[in-house]
Amino acid sequence: MTTYAALLRGINVGGRNKLPMAELRQLMEGLGHDRVRTHLQSGQAVFASGHGDEESLAAELTAAIERSFGFPVDVIVRDHTYLTAVVEACPFPAAELEARQLHVTYLSAPVTPERFADIDRDAHLPEEFALGDRALYLYAPDGLGRSKLAEALSRRRITKDLIATTRNWNTVVKLVELTAQEG
Structure with a gap:
């Protein structure tokens, strides 16, 4: 199982x-x-x-x-x-951030950086994102609700042909704990 x-x-x-x-x-x-x-x-x-x-x-x-x-x-x-690999691969200092500042968008398939090429990363600083294995990490210091970068990342042409669902860092870590308990 x-x-x-x-x-x-x-x-x-x-x-x-x-x-x-x-x-x-x-x-x-x-x-x-x-x-x-x-x-x-x-x-x-x-x-x-x-x-x-x-x-x-x-x-x-x-x-x-x-x-x-x-x-x-x-x-x-x-x-x-x-789920464990997603936590371990986080490119941001998760232990130093509030859970509301760090999110993972789980993707139904791998994506390449070219899909996000038209996003001006400098224009969204200090917000940042990074790609992982079927995951997108988002650092939004003021939270997801105020994030202009999150809005840009969720545009239809970027998420076209994908299922994408976002969880805050507390939930990301909790899912690892819950699946470990079940194993």
């Missing part, structure tokens, strides 16, 4: 796409997953599975949510090893 985190994009935000976590857990258990737990109301679930891989598990969960709840939800599934 491998332990995974499912990252759901855009649920329970602003009264839209309401998906109760208890019902999500039941749905995932019905799909044959073990040790299903949810974290917060914003769309993180930890589970163990002996079948499938990250992509097939995400596709299965996406389809099941739409069937059961009547609206589409983008899902990214990542295993404990990957």
Whole structure:
């Protein structure tokens, strides 16, 4: 069995796409997953599975949510090893920053720097971003809500053909802890 985190994009935000976590857990258990737990109301679930891989598990969960709840939800599934590697590869001094200043956008596929070539990095300083393995790290000293760089990074032409979902550093670290406990 491998332990995974499912990252759901855009649920329970602003009264839209309401998906109760208890019902999500039941749905995932019905799909044959073990040790299903949810974290917060914003769309993180930890589970163990002996079948499938990250992509097939995400596709299965996406389809099941739409069937059961009547609206589409983008899902990214990542295993404990990957989640740990994301934390270890952080190019910013995470221990010195407040969690609200550091975010990771998980991407459904690898991206190249060329996708972001038209972003004037100097114009957004002191905000910065860096690419990782299917992840984008964002340092936003004033928080995500005020970040002009986050706005530029989320433009449709940059995220075209990708699922992208962002988590603050506290959640990034917590997912590593939760998936380790499940292993």
